[in-house]
Amino acid sequence: MYDEPLFLKPVLQERIWGGTALRDEFGYEIPSETTGECWGISAHPNGPSSIINGPLQGMTLDEVFNNYRDLFNGDTSDAFPLLTKILDAKRDLSVQVHPNDDYAREKEQQPYGKTECWYILNSEPDAEIVFGHHAQSSAEFREKVDAGEWDQLLRRVKVKPGDFFYVPSGTIHAIGAGIQILETQQSSDITYRVYDYDRRGGDGELRELHIEPSIEVTSYPHKDPLNHYVARQDTTYVKTRLAKETYFSVYHWDVRGQLTHEREEPYLLASVISGEGNIRTKDQENPLKKGDHFIVPATIDQLTIEGDCELVVSHPEGV
Template identity: 55%
Template sequence: MEPLFLKPVFKERIWGGTALQKEFGYEIPSENTGECWAISAHPNGPSMIENGPYKGMTLDKLWSEHSELFGNPQEKVFPLLTKILDANMDLSVQVHPDDSYAMVHENGELGKTECWYIIDCKEDADMIFGHNAQTKEELQEQIQEGQWNDLLRRVKIKPGDFFYVPSGTIHALCEGTLVLETQQSSDTTYRVYDYDRRDAEGNLRDLHLEKAMEVTTVPHQDAVSTKLVQEKGNTRITTYVESDFFSVYKWEVGGKSSFSFNDQYLLISVINGEGALSHNGIDYRLKKGTHFIIPVGFGEFEVDGNCEMIVSHT
């Protein structure tokens, strides 16, 4: 049994840039690369296993053909998706449906609750998080009249911040932000406002106002997530959220540290530093930008080095 290292998939976006190359050394397709789908089994961009007996197999195929690696789960599709987003420009203002709405209106797709860990951002950066409408009628009126300054809530952000973004939350990352996103495995987004930008062909991008207004939570509710910090030997473990969809942690490793996991598979992304993972006498190099899965039944392992990792599980 080995950790499953994954080859990311990159997505070009109108708002993307080059930070994924500059910060992580990735080979990106263009200077408008907005998304790294780091751990993905979604059909729109499945990651590929890079090592061991399953090398060359995509994660969605591994999930269906070797479910024992994941504890023989009941879900038909791999439930999570880890991304890194380079918001070189403002993203469109958007909202995502929940599972029940997406099941009916998006051909059985999962809903999309997500969360963001701010890896880096420019000084005095902010993002759009929520809205000020108190009723659906007020929401509809302000959208139709383009009263964006009155409608949209902005919050200041800094590196190391964490935000839980439930389905139904109007949101947008803004210029100069680099984020690790953990989300349900869904590619469904309802665009509310896009600053009247045009694509490469000169066309305005589609908006999805009817669906967006149906799924938006009104009035806005800030999600409550209590950060818990624990010291475990040479590692500081920060728990950011434990929800029905996923749990997300940050491991800050500052020397040799021991871990043991048997009953849960883990998604792990190295966001800073470097080190080595040791298991059954084999060392696996970890560096910034490495993404891997610890399978169910993996047991004891050690991580030695100085690195920061975002860890998640269902």
């Protein structure tokens, strides 16, 4: 029986809006001063992370998922369903929207659309996100886009560390400058840009926009999802469920001593967002530090985390 978490080597992605926080705050080796994304737990072909411990060391997560389904509770998904990222927005991201599964399969020949969620790790004072829009219909949305009335169209929300946002497909959104987030999402890389502040890419040309598919997939009118946090507190930890949705459930674990978890989920994805400690399973003990990403496979029934640390933990639903 495989009794060790699968620790992963992340993939670092350069972005026009990125900075150096992934190095400065998390200790990753970044490829440039404009590094925007750490794909910490990824089996996506655009950046699969690889196993760095145990007998499967050196294999990519997609290879492990395809060849060792017993580690994933026999998950029959065509592809590993989730993707965990840390994003550093030194500058504003483009205003964008993602399609649902049906649209992604029909129009993009991809298995998944993109529903995601954000846990705010750090933010500068008065930092804000775009979350939703003020149009009541697609016709009104198109009218304001054509007129360039972005301030009237886009809904802006100030954020602070510890905030959480569920961002279903069809939601107009953008992470603002001065924010770092941990993102849990469907394993998809389909993005439709609505507005990009007339920025030019590395080739000197204006970056491509995707107005027509954006209008097609956007939800009208915007409605904020309801958050129903569920917290379980003990003397040495607080476990908070942040979301239980169609594709994933997401939790925040705040460990101040010891947390023992009896796994009932198919398998767990975990990212250490602050502090340090260690994780013990039946026959193994591994150190933990900020910036670590790992999977607790279905072959581990119980785990114990000791130390002073915070984690964002998730698992897929419906598998």
